[in-house]
Amino acid sequence: MEDKLELKDPNSGETELSPKLPSFTSKELLDTQIKSQQLQNEEKVRQRGLLGKLWGASRHSSNNIAGMLILLLLGLGFLYSLGMYIRNADDSHQHMLDFWDVITPLITMSLGYIFGHKV
Incomplete structure (x- = not known):
């Protein structure tokens, strides 16, 4: 056919x-x-x-930078927590909590930027 x-x-x-x-x-x-x-x-x-x-076109670059920041902070947090766990010092738990207290607001701010409503 x-x-x-x-x-x-x-x-x-x-x-x-x-x-x-x-x-x-x-x-x-x-x-x-x-x-x-x-x-x-x-x-x-x-x-x-x-x-x-690395970051893409200018229209998407700000979202790509925020996404890369999130991945970087999560990676640093994981590595720092792993290092403190291996170190197993008396105050390592408190150091991990202090470190995550610093990077968690940065991660949530970046997520808010990516998923926030843009007018």
């Missing part, structure tokens, strides 16, 4: 099956458009720079 594309001419109402590309559409024209699009994409990548590759 052959798939056919059916187009209706808006002026005459006639139906055309398997239409051909217009004569002005050529392989060279399509190649030129593709190359132009590739150049535009490369220019966007250059404009973003190194930090743009």
